[in-house]
Amino acid sequence: MLVNGNEILLKAREEHYGVGAFNVNDYGAVEAILGAAEETRTPVIIQIGDWTDPNAAESKAKNPWDAKMFMNFVRYRADISPVPVCIHLDHCRTYEGCIRSIKLGATSVMIDASMCSFEENIAITKKVIEAARGCGVTVEAEIGHVDGHAGDTTGKLYTTVDEAVRFYEETKVDSLAVAIGTVHGIYAEEPVLQYDRIAELRDAIPAPLVMHGASGLNAEQYKKCVERGITKINFATYMQLAGADAIEKMVDANRAAGERSRFQALYSAGVAGMRAIVKEHIGYFQTKSI
Ligand SMILES: [Zn+2]
Structure with missing residues (x-):
């Protein structure tokens, strides 16, 4: 069944477990994620991109499907699922992008103004929340900054408790992405995770905490993050690699057997x-499990 972010994350925060948010750009990924969630009878979050962003040069290349047609499929597939499914817009830099995705059927959106000043971040987040709440759509924001490529281990980009409290009080945001040592993509070096900071942030604000850049951590690291208070865990890169690995393996096996794929x-x-x-x-x- 289709639900918004709060319908999944508030319960998870209360009961101290994590929920995966997996990115999709094609029909097969939707089937893979919902197949796994239905098999385990667990709630899940499907993440989409702002495919209709006219300013994103790569948006068409990333998603060749017509955005409306694809979203109709994702919504229908989520709706007939026996487990709670949230359709969440990942990393959107603009108010307009959030509105576009809500119109297409997203039940949750992330406004990412973490690159802007703290004040600008608060202002645009409030604007998105005002529009989204009227549609029953939940909103995620980010403070601190989760880098795209290399880890920052100096601590200067980690989210502070003071910032989180101030941001929450001003915006009352539904969930908050925090920088606690992970980076997007593939790790060049071992990440330094701030477990104590996670626990401090969880105690300081009632909004579920979101971890971006979760590909490549080990089971123990996930466990510690979830125990300290991470509720939503974004996972994309390794899922893409796993799909490609499986295909390569089959091609190799077929070739070795002298067969075509x-x-x-x-x-x-x-x-x-x-x-x-x-x-x-x-x-x-x-x-x-539900
Ligand atoms: Zn992210």
Whole structure:
């Protein structure tokens, strides 16, 4: 069933478990994520991009499907699922992008103004919240900054408790992405995670905490983050790699046997590879069954 972010995350925060938020750009990824969630009977968050952003040069290349058609599929598929499914817009830099996605059917949006000044971040977050609340849509914001490529281990980009409290009091945001040592993409070096900071942030504000850049951590690291108070865990990169690995493996095996590969078999193998890693991580995040 289709739900908003709060319907999944508030319960998870209360009962101390994590929920995975997995990114999709194609039909197979949707099937992989929901297949894993339905098998484990756990709530799940599907993350979409702002595909209709006219300013994003790569938006068409990233998603060749017509955005409306694809979102109709995601919404329908989520709606008929026996588990709670939230459709969340990941990293949107603009108010307009959030509105576009709400119009297309997202039940949760992230306004990411973490690159702007603290005051600007508060102002645009409040604006998005005002529009979203009227539609029953929940809002995630980010303070501190989760870098894209290299880890910052000096501590200067980590979210402070003071910032989080001030941001929450001013905005009453539904969930908050915090910088606690993870980075987006593939880790160049071992991340230094601030476990104590997670616990301090959780105690300081009632909004569920979100961890971005969660690909590549180990089971123990996920466990510690969730125990300290991370509720939503964004996971994308390794899911993409797992799907591609499964396809490569099948191609290699077919070649070794002197056989040609068929698209349907490769596609199914890719989806199965993604589904397996999603299921594995639902376990690491300790997501509770419904
Ligand atoms: Zn992110």
